[in-house]
Amino acid sequence: MRLSWPVYHLKRQARLLSRAVKIPLHQALDRIAAQEGFASWSLLAAKVAKTGPAASLFAQLAPGDLLLVGARPGQGKTLMSLELAVEAMRRGRRSLFFTLEYTQADILDRFRAIGVEPRQFEGRFEFDNSDVISADYMVARLAQAGAGTLVVIDYLQLLDQKRENPDLMIQIRRLRSFARDRGLILVFIAQVDRSYELSKKPVPDIGDIRLPNPLDLSLFSKTCFLNKGEIHFQAA
Template sequence: MTEEKLPPQSKESECAALGAAIQSSRALAEVAAVVTADDFYSPRNRAVFEALCDMDAAGESISPISVSEELLRRGQLERVGGAAYLMDLIGFVPVGWDAADMAEIVAQKAFLRRSIELSTRIGRMAYAAADETELDELFESMRDMIDEAESGKKKGVEVAEPAELVKEALASYRSPASPSTPMGLLDLDRLTGGMKPGQLIVVAARPGVGKSVLSLNAAMNVAEQGLTSVFFSLEMSKQEITDRCLANLGSVDLGPIEARTLNDLDLQRLDRAGERFEEYSMRIIDDATIGGAGIRAASRDLSRASGGLGLVVVDYLQLTHATDSRISREQQVSGFSRGLKLLAKELQVPVIAVSQLNRGPEQRQDKKPTLADLRESGAIEQDADKVLLLHHDESSEVKAASELEVIVAKNRQGRTGSVSLAWSPQYARVANLSRQVEPMRGVA
């Protein structure tokens, strides 16, 4: 009969780390900076460590007696082996070892256990994967495991003291401002401060009010600067996006382009536009079934290949595919929103998430949108660093070159307000309209 192999663990290191922590608050701090309670393989060691951390957080003195009393209060003293077990833990502390070294071993063993669990889960997913959509989740899980393996181990909590923070802050005041990427729309960039690395920027509007056009124009402007932009289109095909880009650059009406009824002058303009667009560092992905995992994986790959990204656009948030139909739509959108914010921080790239608005603006007299009009708004509003709400006055008689109002409803690192842009839907273009920035009333 084959003997069952136990998962990676180190009883001695767990007990020694706890024994040191019971004797010294400094040792407890060193251990807590490296491991969490879940890193302990032994359930009773996990219970002791949780008690130690809670007592320390409450400012209580720690000793074998006080820990015994705390475990007794929790009804766990007998389960861990009584007061005698706490004294045994102290006896495990080796002479000449420090608590951090022992905690490192505990963390390493926990990492190996998690790796085994993750590889087992990936194996089950591989057996169950029935289509390419589920493969996205598989690839993402594999990538997570590789990224975690590359990090080597759990890192301790970074603690900064005022003197260190002040030194860094004063140095930063004498340095150039953090780089930001302009959207290419002067008044809007002036108001928002441009797009900064790590920011999630939500562009939201009702259908047909230019949210995709504005986002596509931003991607084109970034690509024209030589930075790589990625446009994930979950609604339009690559051909439709290309049509809009060439219509924009060539000033050719989209109607004849889509109907393929172009005259010779139009074709000449499109040839010249095509030559320009070929030089743009822009990538287009039009997979309607891609999920949040697929978007993150593709962005990482493109970032590695191009040496960093200038902008990621997802058009649009509510169309992002979910693999688990049991999760509510609000939970799905919340997960996608949070995932895009984490992607922005991980790759240090601005991410534009295009979003639908609910019918709230249509029910108001002025028709102007507010943050509350975001569909599944809770998580989107919370995760976003900037929220741009688009408004078009439907009563305008000029449709070919009408005004588009951009309401900056949220801006974590700058002002809020509104600007007017020139919107030419027939050219899929949003351009500058020389107007002064209008501040929003009553918004901090």
């Protein structure tokens, strides 16, 4: 299957179309899919999923892993993280999405953008956008989470914004220890510094992560960087 643009670019076109003509995102996605020869976005997304990277990436994750997913804005890091959550749920596991950025409606729209109807995973997916998200808060919320649960944290740098929270290094160390003890998979969405855009590298790397304060990035067991449809996965 060949598309006129990478999927992340088609999704961006749909978001722009949604705003321009004031229609729901799912309708805009269907219009973009029609231009690619599909009756609906869900059919396009299902076709892409069969050959997409999320299933392959998920197969390389193990309980206790901390995965860092990094990219510049608009390159698909949130959607990639949601696709990993979907892969977990398809295998009967639970997923949780902690965010200081999105509303629940935003996330439901993004599920539909990857061709997933959220109702099919009812009872397996939880969303939390509390204003007090921190390592301590997440550990308390995950107290009953079973081994293999996949947790998305959106996003790394926001854990570092409130002065009343411990230093980011302390928070990540606590989450790492908790994940290993409980057999959880933690997926951290991370911002890439804008200076990357001036480099000639096709895909960002660990040195491009934006860090206002010090953090030992070796605490993450695996990394995944995205740019213009390219994906680079690496185990530490």
